[in-house]
């Protein structure tokens with residue numbers, strides 16, 4: 001059995017009378033791709049928000065078994081520390097690049113925590129310290145490396161907001177990678193990609209998990225992506241986990257078919 005990187009235990013998230021996540025438990029293996037799927041409104045993005053410090057769960061525990069730091073309970077950390085200290089980084093369903101900045105600038109800004117530390121939090125540091133200049137050069141080099149790896153190097157000096165939607169989604173992934181995540185949470189990364197870009201995304205995700213040892217959690221409606229890349233799939237509906245397993249197991253699970261098709265459609269399809 002692969003080792004577990006993230007353990008979600010009995011997680012519940014309520015908004016007033018609405019229970020968006022309902023007593024959900026889930027184990028995410030290291031060096032692997034775990035897809036979270038389910039119908040619209042099932043609670044997938046809310047789960048990501050609870051894992052990455054954007055929401056404080058009503059109940060439950062989210063424990064990251066960090067290879068260097070030991071157990072980190074993510075629900076106790078604000079979002080910037082989830083990324084900086086725990087190495088859990090996410091992208092969003094709606095693109096959140098700075099549209100007027102260049103692609104390279106977007107990737108360097110994402111590394112502000114490192115740069116701030118190198119400046120020793122002072123203006124004198126920003127202007128004078130060799131350590132800051134070195135950190136800045138490293139940030140640019142790291143950004144350039146990931147842009148090249150994602151086939152985006154030639155766009156480094158373009159304004160991010162002027163680029164096609166599918167390209168912006170890849171820039172978001174490159175930006176997340178600049179922070180050296182150990183767990184990368186991607187919210188609908190294939191949305192708006194054409195078939196060629198989607199195939200490239202599949203290859204990239206497999207490379208990150210297999211060669212770089214970055215665990216990936218993936219919310220995705222495009223089943224061709226989910227079924228091709230996932231090692232493990234968890235299906236949620238109304239905030240509860242209704243099935244879990246390999247792509248093969250999930251495809252044939254009657255509860256999953258029912259959740260997606262609805263009872264009447266399922267009878268018609270039979």
Ligand SMILES: Nc1ncnc2c1ncn2[C@@H]1O[C@H](COP(=O)(O)OP(=O)(O)OP(=O)(O)O)[C@@H](O)[C@H]1O
Nearest residue numbers: 015018019020038039040041042043044045046047
């Ligand atoms: N901040 C919030 N306040 C109130 N209700 C919320 C909030 N965030 C999410 N919800 C509700 O929680 C439920 C789950 O929403 P969520 O966005 O997590 O679903 P999802 O599975 O990601 O859906 P989709 O596939 O459509 O993106 C929905 O009923 C949604 O309206």
